Amino acid sequence: MKTDRLERQEENIVIGPFIRFFKANIGILFGFIILFTILSFFADRFFTYSNFINVMRTISTNAYFSIGVMLAIMLGGIDLTCGALLAFSGCVTVVALQRFGVSIPQAVALGLIVGVIAGFANGVIIAYTGIHPFVVTLAMMSICRGGAYLVADGRPIALMNDSFTQLGNGYLGPIPLPVVYMLIFMFLAFLLLNRTKIGRHIYAVGGNPVAASYSGINIKKVKIVVWTISGFLGSFGGVILAARMSSGQPAVGIGFETDAIAAAVLGGTSMYGGVGTVGGMFIGVMVIGIISNGLNLLHVNSYWQYVAKGIIILIAVYIDMYKKRRENARKD
Numbered sequence: 001m002k003t004d005r006l007e008r009q010e011e012n013i014v015i016g017p018f019i020r021f022f023k024a025n026i027g028i029l030f031g032f033i034i035l036f037t038i039l040s041f042f043a044d045r046f047f048t049y050s051n052f053i054n055v056m057r058t059i060s061t062n063a064y065f066s067i068g069v070m071l072a073i074m075l076g077g078i079d080l081t082c083g084a085l086l087a088f089s090g091c092v093t094v095v096a097l098q099r100f101g102v103s104i105p106q107a108v109a110l111g112l113i114v115g116v117i118a119g120f121a122n123g124v125i126i127a128y129t130g131i132h133p134f135v136v137t138l139a140m141m142s143i144c145r146g147g148a149y150l151v152a153d154g155r156p157i158a159l160m161n162d163s164f165t166q167l168g169n170g171y172l173g174p175i176p177l178p179v180v181y182m183l184i185f186m187f188l189a190f191l192l193l194n195r196t197k198i199g200r201h202i203y204a205v206g207g208n209p210v211a212a213s214y215s216g217i218n219i220k221k222v223k224i225v226v227w228t229i230s231g232f233l234g235s236f237g238g239v240i241l242a243a244r245m246s247s248g249q250p251a252v253g254i255g256f257e258t259d260a261i262a263a264a265v266l267g268g269t270s271m272y273g274g275v276g277t278v279g280g281m282f283i284g285v286m287v288i289g290i291i292s293n294g295l296n297l298l299h300v301n302s303y304w305q306y307v308a309k310g311i312i313i314l315i316a317v318y319i320d321m322y323k324k325r326r327e328n329a330r331k332d
């Protein structure tokens with residue numbers, strides 16, 4: 001009897017999280033399956049290995065951003081810096097290699113430091129001034145975009161360095177390196193949210209900042225950590241994209257923040273804060289990536305992608321609001 005009870009407990013430990021995950025994301029999973037099925041029938045070359053690898057490589061950049069944006073939204077905020085930060089860090093890295101002849105590790109470190117500084121500045125300003133994250137990150141987005149143009153003298157900078165470009169175009173076995181990085185960061189984000197004190201604090205601050213403050217949580221520290229992480233991930237995406245394109249381009253990344261927000265919200269991250277999962281966010285990233293890839297394969301005008309993503313954000317936020325109202329009604 002005791003052995004049976006222990007076996008059931010072990011099964012619950014393993015199966016429980018999966019059941020909760022499917023219950024929490026049943027809507028987006030169902031939509032993903034329908035979308036995947038439709039495109040498999042109507043889009044040539046969609047259901048092929050090469051296209052799957054291409055999709056995974058393409059969505060990896062959005063996945064880096066979406067992790068940071070998800071964390072910011074979980075605190076009831078937002079981060080609009082990622083697209084401009086991608087351009088800025090990429091240009092800094094390429095300029096350091098091309099014009100100053102520094103080593104690849106040093107150039108990559110410089111690119112990443114740009115993101116850490118920008119993210120830390122966002123966090124400090126948000127935590128200590130009370131200015132809304134939308135305004136702070138919008139201003140930082142403009143600063144980073146201007147920095148990218150200044151560093152690159154307003155034009156793309158080509159780079160011929162095979163060792164550097166391998167960071168974005170290389171493979172680990174059959175898996176592209178950008179996908180490997182994505183999987184590593186998603187695993188680390190999962191550990192952060194589910195196995196660390198700062199992760200519990202993120203949920204607590206986002207869910208009820210007043211209660212979190214009374215329980216002794218350093219809210220300012222949590223905000224600084226979250227936006228610093230988001231800045232680091234934005235700059236990492238910039239370095240890898242620069243390696244993939246073999247150039248630093250100050251105009252790249254426009255609109256990337258929209259994709260990240262859409263993926264996070266579509267994946268169940270609540271705009272009210274306190275709710276979000278890495279698994280749900282990844283499904284959101286996949287949906288956004290498949291929509292873009294499918295529309296391209298169907299030869300649909302690329303401008304329709306912006307329309308589709310805007311509609312997705314509106315629907316996802318409305319569903320979030322509807323769930324919140326129902327929760328409040330049950331409490332009353």
